[in-house]
Amino acid sequence: MKPPLKPTLTAPGTLAAKAVAKRPGFPVRLELDAGTPSATKKIAGRAHPERATGTFYQKIPARTALPSGVGLDSRAVRARMVQKLAAQGISDAQVLAAMGHVERHRFVDTALVNQAYEDTSLPIGLGQTISKPNVVARMLELLRQGAGSPAGKLGRVLEIGTGCGYQAAVLAELATEVYSIERLRGLHDKARENLRAFRLANVHLLFGDGMVGYAKGAPYAAIIAAAGGESIPAAWVEQLAVGGRLVAPMHIAGSAQALVVLDKTAQGVTQTVLEAVHFVPLKSGTS
Template sequence: MSRRPSFPARLPEDGTRPPQPRGSASVPLPPQRVAPAGVGLDSQAIRTRMVQKLAAQGVGDPRVLGAMGAVERHRFVDSALVNQAYEDTSLPIGLGQTISKPSVVARMIELLLAGRTDAQGRLGRVLEVGTGCGYQAAVLGLVASEVYSVERLRGLHDKARDNLRPFRLPNVHLLFGDGMAGYAKGAPYAGIIAAAGGEAIPQTWTDQLAVGGRIVAPMVLATGQQALVVVEKTAGQLKQTVLESVHFVPLKSGVA
């Protein structure tokens, strides 16, 4: 008489089936689940879907769409929020700050690119005020020759540095300091972009802007609401255009 197997029967470590008692029916093993390829956060497919949504929302510049599709946004958000990384929503990044919605990042960079560019269609030097987690700086690094990004919060400056290190973008320079003062050593700038809004565009920014350049930034209007503003600099003149309503953190001076 054959010996009955103990219960519960254990699969050997090599995955083979334990011996079956004579006369018993063979019970098939459950199929192993295999994760489908190309659907993870690291896949190009998920970024392509985000880019398609941006195009459907009106972003038409192929330089912007290409850069947005190349930068992995999930690497700039906290691990608890990675499943929302490619949704069109802002997400907290700590210290009361947020990473902007992909549609807002794309919109602002597209407005910046409508200004002064070189023969290859690239921006020259760009000043970013408010590095945050570093995501927008990474996108800018793919459409501009040089990016100087200033962050006033030490904790976010350090986080952005860690986030950007794997991307190896030699043309992106992170600075800890007061963004309202700009960065005179890098001026003049072909473009200045801000991730915080005040009641006026600081004169230091317009002073550091090159002729033919643009500032794209949120600004608080007389109504108390924020709107996206484009400032264009021509010889001896500044032209300001108020666009759609937006919601950004307040522009502050000093460091913390």
Template structure:
């Protein structure tokens, strides 16, 4: 008998298991009013597309997830603006454009298929928003958070969405999660001075890792690491600003 997987089974209303992008319904059909309106998210998706995001699966996932449910009610009216917002404990929810950009980079992995990605590891669950987006185009998502209070907050935020392919873990993200490896993709929501060795070890051949990392002068840059049969290749992209990567559980 296989050990029971961590996390909880879930499901987003009207959204079953991820399907090939071509088979998914468009996310731009306006419905309802206010922050719950699909039209509000559709406008955000239109801005993302205008800003250069091309991956249909990413745009559809961004259009499905209600970002306002992942921020404090006092900030809900800013949820669909392209800005990062505080979520407590000196942590933030990333800008929609940054979430979409990193997600699209993951889909560039050699092992990515038309239906999306296989198993994905997210380092830094935070409030759970990015994990929900990833669950829209990955077969399975393992998301690990080191801060117990945020881990519990993410569980509460995600429970109504009932995403059956998402598993939440409380643990040291710098160690990754060996039990779920190898991963088709690994994504980090915090930046350090160097990549933890465990991340590269747990990345599948043909897989891709996307993470912020300290660059020249200490400024953060977006780093893409591809694992091939010959080894690892690194590509440095634009400057970014993420919270510091830390070890341990708190």
């Protein structure tokens, strides 16, 4: 097994005027989009050999219109999806609002657009899938029910397994800051492209080994994983803040998986096993 590759951080949004929480220092290269009415320029920062580097994309002065995709006006379809989620037991108003706001069809292949708002997982390439809406909403609701969750937004969140970027976009509605790590270069690039036009200043995409987390951004108020292993990696527990909550699938018997909720308190860690789920396997390294 090759050694984990040091995460490379990129961000699909603009630089925030003021950070919502203390974040790790790292040099960045700021690129204005070429071909805009305003002048363009590039400001390069020298990378520190021990720090992650990244690119923040910013358009001045106006925001780029979201891609038209297949011309689908999905507002009514999203509203019906949210109604179904509520009927299935999702009751967190902020989660339902976020699910209703993010256009899921922009994160799936054109051939699958008509299935984008069905309660089903869909392939996104490289043997991976976008989780069905009910599972995404359920896991996000569990995160927000954690003892350390504020009445408003979650604090800094670590997502293991960016995939196509859909869950990161929903998390951006619910958290002050999102670090999302993906081990497959093809999916990392796809998520970066999918999220670029949304200009999510609080989302940072990383390419690296999700099993080791991202220590430079720790501690995290919440951690969520989109792949299941034999156990919860120790690095995730270490990077979770006291009072924080972790939600992830985990093997409980043979090939069976279940959702696991882990709460970290000053007295220790408690683990709760919930309903059965089916996620792709958690793997180490990058590809």
